[in-house]
Amino acid sequence: MHNYYKFNLLLIILISLLLLASLPAAAQADFAAPELLISTAELNQKLEAGNKNLKIIDVRNSARYLLGHLPDAVHMWGDDLSAVQGWVPELIPDAPDFSNLAQAKGINNDSEIVIYGEEDSPWAARLWFIFKVYAHQDVRILEGGYQAWNEADYETEILPHNPKEGDFEVRDVKNEWLVNSDTIAENMNNDNFLILDIRTEAEYKGEETNTAAPRKGRIPGSIHLEWTAVLDEVGNYKSAAEITDLFQEAGISKEKETIAVLSHNGVRAAHTFFTLQVLGYENVKLYDESWVGWSNRSDLPVEMN
CATH class of the missing domain: 3.40.250.10 (Rhodanese-like domain)
Structure with missing residues (x-):
């Protein structure tokens, strides 16, 4: 009888492991x-x-x-x-x-x-x-x-795929997901409006910049968390708990009215925007003009370390 229960316990553990392995990583x-x-x-x-x-x-x-x-x-x-x-x-x-x-x-x-x-x-x-x-x-x-x-050794192809033309057409625009330079400038002193800069630390501190941005530095009052901080050593997402801790330590709260994310030109910012969405943040906007747009506006202030 003891062996019977032991066998069932091992079977339950094995099935649980298999079910866990079959779940999406997310x-x-x-x-x-x-x-x-x-x-x-x-x-x-x-x-x-x-x-x-x-x-x-x-x-x-x-x-x-x-x-x-x-x-x-x-x-x-x-x-x-x-x-x-x-x-x-x-x-x-x-x-x-x-x-x-x-x-x-x-x-x-x-x-x-x-x-x-x-x-x-x-x-x-x-x-x-x-x-x-x-x-x-x-x-x-x-x-x-x-x-x-x-x-995973799934099937791949080499020849380019040339599909039949589709019928996709933009029928609506979620303008509420975007924010521009003027709105950022108007809210620099708004405690409920968080400006999140996800560039490298060197970019954020003004030690370096990239193409098309004439000025180095950052938007005054912005906070920093590099976009790669949410990834593990091989480039996959860390757990939700780990990422949430990172955001909380940086002061990135769901309680803020708005979290405006920027990078150099909006590309890396899209990754952080997506990450926040996956974590259930609903108060996120992407500052698509990003640092290139801000640094090209001589009327807008810049902060450096």
Whole structure:
């Protein structure tokens, strides 16, 4: 009888471990909104099921895409994700331009979109943000990116995918997710309006800057937490508890009326915006003009260490 109970206990433990292993990493990490992410196993199941509505987008550079990509994945990169005539380089594309691009990539208004890049790249979050601002609801990011897919030994392709033209059209805009330089300037002394700078420490302190930003430094009163702080040593998300602790230590609270996130040009900021959304923050805006926009405005103040 003792052996019987021992066997059942071991069986229960084994089944529990198997069930835990089958959960998406986001669910294991206890995120508030794990549905914004998709695991490699779940995506592979959708591909094997022949989901005709599924559209996969690769946002790595062209060379990496051509060396291997997910089945039927289309490619977007660089200028595809930026406004052609924006006064600040790499603002999100205008609605008509983005509609045309998405159509050329085979995207429909009812498509189920999955985006992936390198495991620690902010570009997948950037494209996710663009789709969501333009009111496409069914869009997720692949956990672990291409590396996780490749390590799981799932099928890949080399030849570019050339889909039939889609019918995607921007029908609405979530303007409430965006904030501009004037609004940031008006709220520098507003304790309920948090300005979160997620650039490197050297950029934040004014020790260095990047292309198109004529001035070094930071927005007075902004707080700093580098965007990579939420990632582990291989570029995957830390647990929700660890990330929440990081945010709380930095003073990034859900109680704030607004959290405006900026980087150099809005790309890395999109990753932090996405992270905050996954954690259930509902008070987040992206400052798309970011440091390039602020530093080009001579009428706006700059602070340095």
